[in-house]
Amino acid sequence: MTFVDSGAAPDSLTAFAGFQRIAAGPRAEVIAQLRGRDDTQPVFVFDDTTGEPIDLDLRPETASQVNALPEPAPRTVGRPKLGVVAREVTLLPRHWDWLNRQPGGASVALRKLVEDARKVNAERDTVRASREATYRFMSAIAGHLPDFEEASRALFAGEQARFEALVAAWPQDVKTHLARLSANA
Incomplete structure (x- = not known):
């Protein structure tokens, strides 16, 4: 696809x-x-x-909702002005040892690993996200329509022509939205 x-x-x-x-x-x-x-x-x-x-x-x-000031965000760990958010990562001791030996330390090494993985897997991640979004919508609105199960199988198998043929008898607005969601699937 x-x-x-x-x-x-x-x-x-x-x-x-x-x-x-x-x-x-x-x-x-x-x-x-x-x-x-x-x-x-x-x-x-x-x-x-x-x-x-x-x-x-x-x-x-109501007028009070429109004029209400947003509550200030709670102070968090990390560097919020830079978009850095502290979270917990669980690794084995040998992983921490390797990370700590890397230039710049564990945080720099993890950021580099994540960026490299994002670049390498970008298209695969887009395809997966598109299929999942399509399936979520399809399950919620068309789960009882004819050929739903087969259409789901075709979606996850990457069989675009078969998927389109199976949903062809479905209501037009549903088909249109499915086509939009599954464009990357």
């Missing part, structure tokens, strides 16, 4: 009522569109990056 940009913005959402796409775009726009709806049909909202269903608070905003 080809490696292409899925076009999903980092904070992009898509909302469905049944199998019909009723809103898409940045979080604020989707919330505004959903608040303006008159019907009471259940709405399912999905994160376009991960394919995960999410819950949105669609209650009307």
Whole structure:
């Protein structure tokens, strides 16, 4: 399969009522569109990056919510101004010994290893993330549709033509969103 940009913005959402796409775009726009709806049909909202269903608070905003100041973030360990966050890593003693012998110490060596792995595995990680996002969405909205199991197998096997053929009879908006999510799969 080809490696292409899925076009999903980092904070992009898509909302469905049944199998019909009723809103898409940045979080604020989707919330505004959903608040303006008159019907009471259940709405399912999905994160376009991960394919995960999410819950949105669609209650009307009050003046106190709009004017409220955000709480200051708690002080954390690391160098937050540089984007450095301290976390725990569990390694065997021989791993720590090797890391500590590296120029710059354990932190520098770990950063270099991670960056090298990110470069080497970038395309594979993109394919995996695309397949997982597609499957999450597909499971949530189309898990009971015909050929769901076979479509899932085709998705994870990388059989794009077979996947597209299996979902061809599914509702149009669902197929369109699946195509967008699975563009890198």
